[in-house]
Amino acid sequence: MEIGESGRKARDVMHEGVQCIGEHETLRVASQMMCDLGVGALPICGDDDRLKGIITDRDIVVRCCAHGMDIDQTTAGELARGLIWVDADASLEEALFAMEQHHIKRLPVLEGHRIAGIISEADLAKELPDSKLAEFVHRVYALD
Template sequence: MSTPGIGKKVQDVMHQGAECIGEQDSLRRATQMMRDLSVGALPICGDDDRLKGIITDRDIVIKCCAEGKDLDSTTASELAHGLVWVEADSSVEEALEKMEQHQIRRLPVIEDKRIVGMVSEADLAKELPDNKLAEFVHRVYASS
């Protein structure tokens, strides 16, 4: 009997083809993209097509709307945070470790210095045995 997740790579469990929001695009554009794509986070890419950060729906609510900022004039780069990623050929375990260390729930996946997908806690959770899943959830949500 094999242990779930052992030996699997991030590229085996990620969502392929993540769409980026441009670093100069407005937060209104980001919200529209999130709605249209049914996602809660977008990678932010620069004109050089390189990852600059990530923005979440929560970031927009807390750091823009709640602060009285304008969705049309505030850019994605103003809220960019968390330049943390994982290589596509990394192990599922390595992705879990990064999520635990940074207490994040979504991780951009990079291959040949370009974003190729996103991996979420749910994607990784499917690969874990129950005892490892409980440990992972506790660590990621410990100070949430």
């Protein structure tokens, strides 16, 4: 998707102040954090404070509860998968391309190998013209 030469970087549109769930924390802790923070996803960070993945409320329901797994025994790290991210200095166009290509609605932004923020659909809604936002949503939700 071409949005023009805005010069905007991932850091300019990301939501800062993101809290991580530790990779050894249980899914009950993750779900409580999501509830307390009013979010639907949390980055998963390791003991080394590096990003290991991202977990969504849907992951907890579909990949854990629906399969009879125990949310008090299953850890966030067990559900970590397919880590897609962008550098804080990546262009907004690069971030959008990554989200579209991988059909993801939340994109972690890293700076110095540490999580600096997340770009979500809500962040994009503030930045993109309606026509570009509609095009983005169509591509992210499109089936391959």
